[in-house]
């Protein structure tokens with residue numbers, strides 16, 4: 424077994440070109456899964472540890488590195504690998520050490536959102552394939568940089584919306600795209616669940632186990648406060664995208680897939696406010712977005728996408744907590760996030776249904792298959808991630824400025840509102856090594 428990538432690359436010089444996938448920087452991985460992919464997980468918190476567990480169960484990968492800025496989380500994720508594989512991975516708090524390791528083929532990025540694109544760009548430029556958690560960007564400009572960098576480097580990118588690789592979801596979407604419910608003119612995604620409050624806090628000292636300066640990375644150097652962690656950075660503008668960019672983006676992605684759109688909307692309106700929580704959370708707890716797509720050049724038809732969110736609801740919506748619905752001229756398909764779907768015809772006749780749950784391992788397999796050259800494109804390639812994340816960002820911007828936005832899908836600029844146009848990008852920490860060039 425050749426576990427050393429340098430040896431492996433030498434060995435592969437004689438291998439069949441058809442059997443290998445080659446990126447511009449020379450990273451080569453055999454189609455044969457006996458040749459292990461050497462990988463790293465960057466960010467070993469809640470979801471990162473989920474990736475570590477799922478990857479540890481595979482025989483076709485070697486987890487060479489784990490990286491986290493929190494010593495405790497790093498140690499506990501390393502223990503997961505040790506228990507599963509009998510060998511500890513290398514650990515670091517500085518992702519650049521991982522990227523400097525020429526033997527690493529691919530990295531999984533499961534940091535907070537403000538690190539997603541900056542880390543992904545550094546990894547792509549270092550010649551690594553990238554699995555990056557959703558939303559793939561913290562703002563619209565970053566999403567574009569990610570799409571362009573994937574194209575420029577020729578590296579494989581998978582965005583962490585695992586519904587794209589989940590058989591039950593694929594089946595439902597295929598029926599929608601096949602015309603089983605007629606022409607789908609509108610789709611909707613919703614996020615209806617009961618979240619906890621993040622309370623109110625004052626700036627304080629970060630815990631000793633956390634390298635807070637690296638945690639901040641490209642974000643403005645705001646003081647640490649207790650209700651940034653764990654996980655609740657999501658509700659702060661500098662680090663997250665609200666629940667629309669957290670749970671919402673999964674179903675937004677599915678809803679856009681079935682709607683069949685391959686571009687951005689040209690008009691977006693969104694009301695968003697806090698009706699329930701009285702805490703530090705900066706994003707809305709109640710949010711309603713309507714996006715309109717310009718007439719399709721082939722059909723001449725416009726389409727609409729709707730998003731609804733109430734994160735204070737201890738009950739289901741349309742039978743599912745989170746989900747997506749496709750409104751066709753002959754029927755409707757209602758899909759629950761990670762649960763299944765039902766297809767109704769005229770007069771609500773149930774025509775078909777299926778249950779199933781999200782398949783993270785299948786999403787990993789699809790990424791690895793693409794690196795090995797077995798499939799041409801990942802199921803959640805960067806443009807798919809960018810389209811869904813852009814809905815998140817435009818909706819949040821429209822809610823913040825309380826206006827209908829006119830968006831140019833080609834230039835990815837807001838044309839009718841000066842303050843909103845500024846929010847297509849964000850403010851970075853001046854001089855930090857992680858700040859992307861050309862932002």
Ligand SMILES: NC(=O)c1ccc[n+]([C@@H]2O[C@H](COP(=O)([O-])OP(=O)(O)OC[C@H]3O[C@@H](n4cnc5c(N)ncnc54)[C@H](O)[C@@H]3O)[C@@H](O)[C@H]2O)c1
Nearest residue numbers: 466467468469470490491492493533534556557583638654
């Ligand atoms: N695909 C899914 O179903 C799913 C589910 C949950 C979360 N997520 C995504 O995963 C990401 C992480 O979410 P979470 O809930 O695990 O958050 P979390 O806060 O629990 O974990 C993030 C981890 O990243 C670490 N980190 C921060 N900066 C880092 C850096 N520069 N280098 C290395 N590590 C760094 C933190 O210390 C923390 O351990 C989010 O983007 C979220 O949207 C995806």
